[in-house]
Amino acid sequence: MTEPFTYLDAASAEPLHPAAREVLLAAADQGYADPRRLHRPARNAGLLLSNAREVVAEALGVRRDEVLFTSSGTTAVHAGLLGLGSHGIGHSAVEHQAVVDAARWSRRSPVTELAVDDEARVEVSAVQDAVRAGDVDAIAVQQANHEVGTLQPLDEVASAAGPVPLFVDACASMGRLPLPLAGDAVAGSARKWGGPGGVGVLVVRRAARWRWPFPGDEWSRTDQGFSNIPGALAAAAALQAVVAEREEVNARQHELISLVRERVRTEIPDVDVAGPADGRLPHLVTFSALYVDGEALVTALDRIGVGVASGSACTSDTREPSRVLAAMGALTHGNVRLSLTRDTTREDVERMLDALPGIVKDLRAEAGL
Amino acid sequence: MSAPTVTLDCRGQACPRPVIELGRHLGDIEIGEVIAVAADDVAAHHDVPAWARMRGQEFVGEVEAEDGVPVYRIRRLS
Known part of the structure; x- marks a missing residue:
């Protein structure tokens, strides 16, 4: 024993939510086909995927066409941030490593670290300074810190950012807290709300100037690659349950x-x-x-x-x-x-x-x- | 900056050893005097000032030894 x-x-x-378990097993049997094909199994798979997108959109209070599934939270963060702007990036000093890595990998310049106070809250004046300097065209501030839990003042950050697009890493908070109103692109990670690993969610607001920053169709706002349909459906079921509870x-x-x-x-x-x-x-x-x-x-x-x-x-x-x-x-x-x-x-x-x-x-x- | 009364050599020691040594040797100096620790561990850069704040001592600053290793200075206040 x-x-x-x-x-x-x-x-x-988070351990798999009980609401996700049955869905995962059922969808693994039903959702194997490539939803882009024209046969019946493809239509079934497509239906499951569209169902997952619908449930996630409803749980987050966004439109269905604003929800992308990615192969992980990390990928959602990378794509969400790098799809905004093309020059300098400003990010808070307490962002997840995925944000820091994305900024470094992109070779965009300058990368400005925005100072935080002793409770890890980003200094809104640092956002203002970065915007005023004029060389930053994407700003990343998380909804809540993944290590110490601090909620960031996103509304103030967004108004300080003005026309500069804002990426919000919500991996630590998605499902637990309402989706922030601020943010042109917002990333989440299913395993942190009780969905399966290997499923990320990227919300891209319809009005956002965002494009897919990796190989593929940069103007497409559909999932790239072969979606993990059982995973997306289980993630959606868990998200719905977590929001309700x-x-x-x-x-x-x-x-x-x-x-x-x-x-x-x-x-x-x-x-x-x-x-x-x-x-x-x-x-x-x-x-x-x-x-x-x-x-x-x-x-x-x-x-x-x-x-x-x-x-x-x-x-x-x-x-x-x-x-x-x-x-x-x-x-x-x-x-x-x-x-x-x-x-x-x-x-x-x-x-x-x-x-x-x-x-x-x-x-x-x-x-x- | 006042010269340290005691300097601890913590080169090559990993965290939290340099801070442990500070804790063990603070009593070796009088109140008002300065203790220094030479430490190349990256965490010491953050943890020596944090230690001073938590223990109510004054973090005086950081200088570089001849070999480039940071030397942190703390004034004993209590």
Whole structure:
């Protein structure tokens, strides 16, 4: 018998939503054909794909022809950003690596990093300055930060951007929060709302000056390549369910995260809880414990059956600390990001919180403090 | 900038070691004096100022050693 495991890493990937499971299996049998062909299986596949698009559009409150499916959230981010403008790019200092990578890969210049405050909120004046300098024709600001949960002031950003098109990475927030009104292109990732991996959603507003930036028909606003039809349908079913449940789930998660913030701060000495107490995503929190090795902390939690992520340098492939924590001036070592799934219970969270002070104390003692 | 009373050599040590050494040796200097740490670990650039903020000490600044390694200076306030 396997020991029970408390998975607190939903911000990396939420477990498949039960509403998606049956749809995925049924659609895998029905949706195999190429919807561009003229035979009956193709028509069936086309019907499923168009159904998925309809459901996603309705859940997000946009038009059907504004929804593109991509092969991942990362691809949606790359295409969403690089399809806007052709010269300089301005992006907040706390954007996901996918945004930073896209800007670098495009060789567009200049790439301006927009400063954030100590809660990771982008400085609207930095957006104004970048626009005023006149060499930026695309701006990227996320809806909510994927590491610390901070909600960005998108309406103010959009009005500061003026005529410069805005790309919004909503991968951390899509489904959990209403789609932002601001943004010419908005990207989402299905596995972060309980859909399957390998399905991204790119919303391109009808009025946006956007084109497909990779090989293919640049003026086409249809999915490029062979769509993952079962995946898109399952992602749509999960999104619909998450939107329907979000009022109840968000309230419950917000309260549990407030409990974590409070108990971590009062029960563990020398800990830095990053990001705002309010104006944040409901389901995640990041904190750093002074003098503690992030990898050791994640490993110790895994040993007691708790799975979390970390932004510390020692846990990353590049051995670089989290750009998000660095940009906001937060401690980068001893870092843990904890994110709740839709069915994380208070008991799960309390079990982790009860163990945490002892784990941190032991690790500090090992370090000679 | 005041000269440091104590300089810790943390070259080649990965995070969080340089900050641990700061924590262990802050008591070696008097209040008002400056402790320095030479650290080539990239995280130290962010974590030494964060440590000073969390521990209520003053981050004085960063200079470069002759070998190009950053040296961070902190004044003991408490």
